[in-house]
Amino acid sequence: MALLIESEPPERPYWLLALALISAAFVWLAIADGRYGLIFQTLAEGLWTTVYVAVIAYALAASLGLLLALASRARNVWLSQAARFYIEVVRGLPALVILLYVTFVGAPAAVNLYQWALEGWIAQDWLPDVQLRDVSNTTRGIVALALAYSAFLAEVFRAGLQSVQREQIEAAQALGLSRWLTFRLVVWPQAVRRVLPVLGNDFIAMVKDSSLVSVLGVNDITQLGKLYASSSFLTVETYNVVAVLYLMLTVTLSLLLRRLERHLRRRGGV
Secondary structure (H helix, E strand, O other), rough: OHHHHOOOOOOOOHHHHHHHHHHHHHHHHHOOOOOHHHHHHHOOOOHHHHHHHHHHHHHHHHHHHHHHHHHHHHHHHHHHHHHHHHHHHHHHOOOOHHHHHHHHHHHHHHHHHHHHHHHHHOOOOOOHHHOOHOOOHHHHHHHHHHHHHHHHHHHHHHHHHOOOOOHHHHHHOOOOOHHHHHHHHHHHHHHHHHHHHHHHHHHHHHHHHHHHHHHOOOHHHHHHHHHHHHHOHHHHHHHHHHHHHHHHHHHHHHHHHEEEEHHHHHHHOO
């Protein structure tokens, strides 16, 4: 029984074969029907916007999430409780609500605060004059997604940090390593390897949730699909291409993640 539980069954990617057959059928359909080729060419322009928004937002979310995870484990009660308050509040809000709040409430408030600071006690000769129109909807969407995902990534990082045995930390400190060196050389390498699969899954989710910026008029895949479908009345064909483009991104990332997990497993990292 123990052998059955511990052993991993051989991977049979029948799902990948089925997906390959569906993709082949779609390619054949695109060749036979010239409309699909035109739709794909139009929507492909939004592919780079989707990737750009997802990558930048995830990088910001991971950085903020790591800081929140460290703050939640801090000895200072006020700092740890403030971090926990942020994590719990943001996790309880839908990403779309955060997106709308940042766009229509947070961005104007931040610009007004900046303008007030310029007029008050900050020198104006070396700081730019920022107006609300200078903050694009793409930037607002990236900030909103980063804030929304930072709370979830904070919990991921916290779990990874807590998984490192206390004995290893005490041994590193006994060898004379400072707290920073102990974190950088002992705690962080182990923690990030253990949570890397979860981080990869969250990045795939970020790619899909980047479609939320379409409500702000950002020309990503979803927005261009809506515009093309409404102007050409090719609703079925357009959203077929939208679905295929997102599947291309997510399945590719999923396969790369599986390959990375197998590589780390062979090295004993996961």
